[in-house]
Every structure is written in C-alpha cells, then in structure tokens.
Amino acid sequence: xxxxxxxxxxxxxxxxxxxxxxxxxxxxxxxxxxxxxxxxxxxxxxxxxxxxxxxxxxxxxxxxxxxxxxxxxxxxxxxxxxxxxxxxxxxxxxxxxxxxxxxxxxxxxxxxxxxxxxxxxxxxxxxxxxxxxxxxxxxxxxxxxxxxxxxxxxxxxxxxxxxxxxxxxxxxxxxxxxxxxxxxxxxxxxxxxxxxxxxxxxxxxxxxxxxxxxxxxxxxxxxxxxxxxxxxxxxxxxxxxxxxxxxxxxx
Amino acid sequence: xxxxxxxxxxxxxxxxxxxxxxxxxxxxxxxxxxxxxxxxxxxxxxxxxxxxxxxxxxxxxxxxxxxxxxxxxxxxxxxxxxxxxxxxxxxxxxxxxxxxxxxxxxxxxxxxxxxxxxxxxxxxxxxxxxxxxxxxxxxxxxxxxxxxxxxxxxxxxxxxxxxxxxxxxxxxxxxxxxxxxxxxxxxxxxxxxxxxxxxxxx
Ligand code: HEM
Ligand code: HEM
Numbered sequence: 001x002x003x004x005x006x007x008x009x010x011x012x013x014x015x016x017x018x019x020x021x022x023x024x025x026x027x028x029x030x031x032x033x034x035x036x037x038x039x040x041x042x043x044x045x046x047x048x049x050x051x052x053x054x055x056x057x058x059x060x061x062x063x064x065x066x067x068x069x070x071x072x073x074x075x076x077x078x079x080x081x082x083x084x085x086x087x088x089x090x091x092x093x094x095x096x097x098x099x100x101x102x103x104x105x106x107x108x109x110x111x112x113x114x115x116x117x118x119x120x121x122x123x124x125x126x127x128x129x130x131x132x133x134x135x136x137x138x139x140x141x142x143x144x145x146x147x148x149x150x151x152x153x154x155x156x157x158x159x160x161x162x163x164x165x166x167x168x169x170x171x172x173x174x175x176x177x178x179x180x181x182x183x184x185x186x187x188x189x190x191x192x193x194x195x196x197x198x199x200x201x202x203x204x205x206x207x208x209x210x211x212x213x214x215x216x217x218x219x220x221x222x223x224x225x226x227x228x229x230x231x232x233x234x235x236x237x238x239x240x241x242x243x244x245x246x247x248x249x250x251x
Numbered sequence: 252x253x254x255x256x257x258x259x260x261x262x263x264x265x266x267x268x269x270x271x272x273x274x275x276x277x278x279x280x281x282x283x284x285x286x287x288x289x290x291x292x293x294x295x296x297x298x299x300x301x302x303x304x305x306x307x308x309x310x311x312x313x314x315x316x317x318x319x320x321x322x323x324x325x326x327x328x329x330x331x332x333x334x335x336x337x338x339x340x341x342x343x344x345x346x347x348x349x350x351x352x353x354x355x356x357x358x359x360x361x362x363x364x365x366x367x368x369x370x371x372x373x374x375x376x377x378x379x380x381x382x383x384x385x386x387x388x389x390x391x392x393x394x395x396x397x398x399x400x401x402x403x404x405x406x407x408x409x410x411x412x413x414x415x416x417x418x419x420x421x422x423x424x425x426x427x428x429x430x431x432x433x434x435x436x437x438x439x440x441x442x443x444x445x446x447x448x449x450x451x452x453x
Binding site for chain 1: 289402
C-alpha cells in the first residue's frame with residue numbers, strides 16, 4: 001500500500017469504531033497520544049504512568065541481565081588517577097556512619113549456604129587479598145576512581161559453600177541499609193568483599209568493617225557496613241529499590 | 252491496481268514520517284526534561300535547572316522516565332532512519348547539502364527573500380538543521396549508551412574518551428537539540444502551513 005492508501009484505510013477503520021475509541025484511535029494513529037500524555041499532568045503523576053514505568057524498569061532488569069557478560073571486566077586505572085579525598089555518600093549526612101566494634105564483630109551467613117558459621121574480622125582479613133583501582137559511578141552522575149582491597153567475592157562464596165545456582169545475594173548492613181544482587185554479578189571476578197581502602201583499613205565513612213565492591217554496578221549497589229549475607233531465590237529488593245531505583249543497575 | 256475508490260494528491264510528508272516525527276518529538280522532550288532532572292541531582296553546570304523544565308519529580312523518578320522513553324526514542328529513530336534510507340526519501344530531501352547552499356539560503360532567509368511555496372522541498376537551512384539534528388540525536392543515543400553501560404559497552408565509552416567525557420558529550424548533545432528545538436518550533440509557528448503539513452500531510 002502507498003502511504004495515502006494507508007492513511008485512507010486508517011480513516012476507514014476509525015469510522016467503524018465507536019466515537020470515544022475512535023478519538024483514541026485517531027490520536028494514536030497521529031502519534032499525538034504520546035503528546036497528550038506529556039501535556040496531561042494527571043497522566044504523568046498518576047498511577048497508570050507509575051505502573052508503566054514499573055513495567056519498563058522490570059523490562060530493563062531483564063535486558064541488563066541478558067547484556068551482562070560474566071567475563072567482561074570494568075576498566076582498571078593507574079594509581080595516579082585515584083580521587084583523594086574520595087567523595088562520601090550515604091542516605092544520611094557525613095558523621096552519622098555507624099560505629100562497629102571490630103573485636104566483637106561477626107559476619108552472619110544465612111540462606112542457601114553450606115557452612116553458616118559466622119566469620120570474625122580476623123578470619124576475613126586472612127583470606128587471599130586482591131586489589132582493584134576502578135571507577136565508582138553514582139546514580140547521581142558523579143564518579144570517582146578509588147582503590148579497594150579484599151577477597152574476591154566468588155572465592156568467599158565458594159569457601160562457605162554458597163549455592164551458585166541461587167538467584168540472589170542479599171547484603172544487610174549495620175545502618176539498616178539493604179541491597180541485593182544477581183548471582184552472576186556476585187560471581188564476577190571483580191566483585192570484592194572489601195576490607196581495605198587506599199591501602200588502609202576501611203575507614204568508617206567508607207564502610208567499616210566491610211563493603212561489597214561491585215565495579216559492574218552503580219554505587220548504591222555497593223553496600224557499606226555489611227554485617228550479614230544471605231543467598232536465596234526470593235527477590236529481596238533493597239533500600240533505594242523500594243523508592244524506585246532500578247534493581248539491576250548494571251554498568 | 253489501487254485498492255481505493257479515488258486517490259488523493261500525494262501528501263507532503265508520508266504518514267510514516269509524520270507518525271515517527273511526533274513520536275520522536277514526544278520522546279525527545281521526555282528525554283530532555285528527565286535528563287535535566289537527573290542533571291539537578293549533581294549538576295555539572297553551576298546552577299540547577301528550574302523544576303518546571305523537568306519531569307519525574309526526583310532523581311529516581313526521572314531515571315525511570317529516561318530509561319523508559321529511551322526505548323521509544325531509539326526504536327522510533329531506527330524506524331525513521333531505515334524508512335528514510337531504504338526509500339531514498341532522506342537522500343532526496345536532505346541532499347545535496349553544501350556550506351555554500353546553507354549560507355545562501357540563510358542570507359535569503361534573514362533578508363526575508365526565502366519562499367516557502369513548495370513545502371515538499373527543503374531549503375539549505377532546513378537541510379542543514381534536519382541533517383544536523385539527526386546526527387546529534389545519534390550522538391545523544393551513543394553517549395547515553397556510553398554512560399549507561401560503561402562496562403558492558405566499554406568500547407562505546409572509550410570511543411567517547413571515557414566516562415566523564417561521555418557525560419559531557421551527552422550534555423552537549425542535549426544542549427544542541429534544545430537549540431535546534433528553539434529554532435525549529437519558532438519556524439513552524441512562523442510558517443503554520445508547515446505545521447499543518449506535518450500533522451495532516453498536506
Ligand atoms: C538511548 C538513549 C539514552 C541513554 C541510554 C541515556 C542515558 C543516560 C544516563 C545513564 C544518564 C545519567 C548519567 C549522568 O547523570 O551523567 C543520562 C543523563 C542525561 N541524559 Fe540521557 N540517555 C539517552 C538519551 C538522551 C537524550 C536523547 C537526551 C536529550 C535530548 C538526553 C539527555 C540527558 C541529560 C540532559 C542528562 C543529564 C546529564 C547530566 O548529568 O548533566 N539523554 N542519560
Ligand atoms: C514539539 C515540537 C516540534 C514541532 C512543533 C515540530 C514541527 C515540525 C514541522 C512543522 C516540520 C515540517 C517542517 C518543514 O516543512 O520544514 C518538522 C520536521 C522535522 N522535525 Fe520537527 N517538530 C518538533 C520537534 C522535533 C524534534 C524534537 C526533532 C528532533 C530531535 C524534530 C526533527 C524534525 C526533523 C528531522 C524534520 C524533518 C523530517 C523529515 O522531513 O523527514 N522535530 N517538524
């Protein structure tokens with residue numbers, strides 16, 4: 001059909017519809033439905049739009065899981081590019097970070113994990129150490145290059161007998177922050193359970209006693225002050241995720 | 252043989268172009284307004300953008316709009332380009348294009364001697380602006396991919412000169428599109444017949 005014929009057929013088809021449907025049909029056919037959507041605040045503020053955006057966010061989770069290549073590494077940078085001082089960011093102001101007593105601390109393990117014996121900080125520090133200089137990218141748009149050292153998370157998960165076929169790893173923190181990641185990202189070679197920052201014991205502001213460094217995800221998926229790790233198949237979301245941040249948030 | 256009883260005269264803009272133009276206009280405006288809200292979360296410019304120019308209400312809401320409308324923008328844009336290239340329409344409408352032609356028509360336009368008798372023929376200034384905004388939109392999409400997926404699409408990020416640079420490119424592309432829009436919308440109001448033609452086809 002030529003374009004003229006197409007528009008003629010569209011009009012004919014519209015003529016056979018009841019008037020309200022017909023108006024809708026014609027508006028859509030002209031592409032003005034989406035313009036009206038912009039103009040009508042009732043739509044942009046309303047539940048319909050929120051539901052559509054939820055569905056798109058879920059769709060984006062699936063696309064990102066598909067796009068995620070378990071072997072593709074985040075870029076590593078030379079030490080000269082490390083940002084000092086490194087920015088502080090949390091859901092509270094600087095100075096309000098939790099204080100954890102290193103002596104009494106143990107890391108709790110729950111869910112689909114073979115050996116759930118809690119780990120002391122001393123035991124954790126004795127695990128094989130790796131260092132990365134990577135870019136931390138915040139959802140707000142800023143980014144900063146930092147140096148993190150600790151144990152490869154996949155090594156730790158292997159040591160405690162975590163089920164690698166489980167779907168999620170959930171991290172709970174001393175400041176009641178929570179987030180969860182997909183197992184593929186948990187097993188990525190650069191995902192690190194971090195105890196040192198820029199060659200020093202992880203400072204309180206940057207997540208003492210430990211953080212999960214995930215250079216393939218946005219900053220808010222890199223929880224600080226981790227006190228418990230759960231492996232499981234039930235979606236557990238997270239703090240910012242409940243406010244609408246995209247769950248996968250891969251880079 | 253035609254399916255139709257009588258064939259109306261050819262439209263100035265085919266239906267496919269009109270539909271994709273307006274879908275693109277809506278998607279681009281959503282991308283700009285949600286992008287400006289994202290920008291306000293951590294402005295690289297000294298001052299935040301007024302709320303009236305943003306959509307989404309806060310950073311998280313704006314990101315949801317940005318990453319939903321990007322699919323509309325990219326898929327519709329791909330359709331427009333495939334249609335325009337495969338039918339030869341884009342070549343016919345936008346070429347030939349030379350600095351001499353653009354300057355000549357710009358001078359004519361500024362002295363009020365540029366006619367709009369035949370709306371199906373774009374003058375040098377229109378060709379330049381349309382070819383330019385199509386190119387800049389492609390840069391906005393590419394730099395957007397570079398900052399959305401700097402690991403998985405690291406090659407695109409590297410092409411843009413790494414993350415921070417890609418962010419600047421992305422912002423500059425947006426600014427260029429906003430400037431285009433200011434001229435473009437003013438022109439379509441100065442020549443309302445052209446607006447009518449982009450809506451109804453004639
Ligand atoms: C496929 C297409 C696109 C993708 C994947 C994309 C992705 C992104 C991402 C990830 C950000 C957040 C990064 C940051 O804050 O710097 C962003 C910000 C932004 N985007 Fe896009 N974008 C796309 C298209 C567009 C288009 C077409 C426009 C405008 C015409 C636009 C305008 C903006 C603006 C103004 C910002 C804020 C930049 C700033 O922080 O200063 N984007 N985009
Ligand atoms: C909402 C505001 C907009 C209005 C009122 C508008 C209006 C128009 C009109 C009247 C035409 C035909 C003009 C002519 O004969 O020269 C046109 C064509 C065009 N517009 Fe827009 N437009 C808008 C938004 C946009 C945006 C956001 C873009 C791109 C980012 C865009 C890109 C184009 C292009 C590339 C053409 C040429 C299309 C072709 O012939 O294939 N417009 N627009």
